[in-house]
Amino acid sequence: MLKLTPENYYSHETDWDYMSFSLYKDFTKCEAAALAKLNEDWQPTSSPTPLLVGNYIHSYFESPEAHQAWLDRSETGAKTNRELMMTKPTKTDPDGHLRAEFKLADQMIQTLKNDKLFNFVYMPGEKEVIVTGKIGDHEWKGKIDSLVLNKGYFCDLKMVDDIHKKHWDAKNHQWTNFIEDRGYIMQAAIYKELIKQSFNKNCQPFIFSVSKQTPPDKGAFDFQGDTKFLMQEAIDEIKENQERYWQIMTGEVAPKHCGKCEFFRLTKELSGFQHVTDIEVD
Template structure:
């Protein structure tokens, strides 16, 4: 096991991701290895998107008063207009927060758990880390909170050649499977996953989601198998033993691309 000690302060650091695989890093590698490697090494920085900030805004509110204040102190400047008013995205985030707060199923399940619980474990031979939004070891469940454009939007998936919901599209079956596994390894407790989704629509939609059907369990197993099948190569790339594959489409690939020999007009790839 890795000697690096994970803390709330260093959890998202580049050093932490060099010691521990995580769901988001793995998903980055599945998207584009060249991009994921550069991002992991801190050679490629992404702009913080408004979507990410809105998500963190809502999360920190339900974590604690202190966490929310700390978030406002560090990111506050990005959130206000020149006139000093809260930007509309964050005013909407406040409405999303209120929409959840009024729901007893949300406050009853999400409220009591330990927030931002760090878990680690070994998955198919490598150390992994995870951060649980709300973990209730007493009642053997955990919750993850998601902010989403539209809970019921359909997403076309080229790999499965069908429309999928946001859970499948965003790799949340993998996230829930990995988190369940890491909680079990860290605390020796089998916890049931729940997800709460709140939409950015006006007014916000909201939904509690469970993962208990055979179909959901199968999707989670499939996701674990995908990790098993791809992890050796990804770790080889991280160790520098294998070449990272470029997707040639993402922002990183476009930015670092050099014009090569001419491609025939009929051979331009379409995706």
């Protein structure tokens, strides 16, 4: 198995050896799309800006050195991240200026930077800690935003459009919050298990969130009460489903199309007619 490093952690090469929360989530959405993405045969159409904003904020709270390294880094071999943050030069603005998304990101940073609870809980931790372990019979990987082993907890930092926005849970036919909607309870359960296996320490998870609003909102969330049972249910779900995903990756099982996603639309072929009354609606 490949040894994980900060340089190769996010590479598809290591995904063949280690399952991760993001890869597992891809498979739950559409098996065919997840495999195509893993094989680098297809990439979803998406704006790079949200990822840039997220990495800009994360690196700031990692360390001054990590933040500077991220600004100077070129992900594509062309422009540096710092250059991507700037508008295109014009006659009246030959140097360009900071794009609106990153002006807002600076406000989000200040919102957290000025918060006493965030500074007391999140900042003392070791940042971007790679953890590995087994869930069921398979290897998993994770990267912890802030790990405070000596006090037995870890933190994840999340950027969100609106902390209080409601999200429709089609499976349970009810409205829910962004943490449940994005599967962050499962992510916390995975990280808790991998930390335990990596350091023989049982740590409690926390989430800090900051919104992309003006001014930004912020929140701090624990996983107490009924959430403990939901975390165990998430681990049980993984154990039940992951074998199929690994078999898809090894070619033993053919992946299923979800029938709705971008990859399906791209590769879709009509095979017959459908009754008007049978059209699925969301």
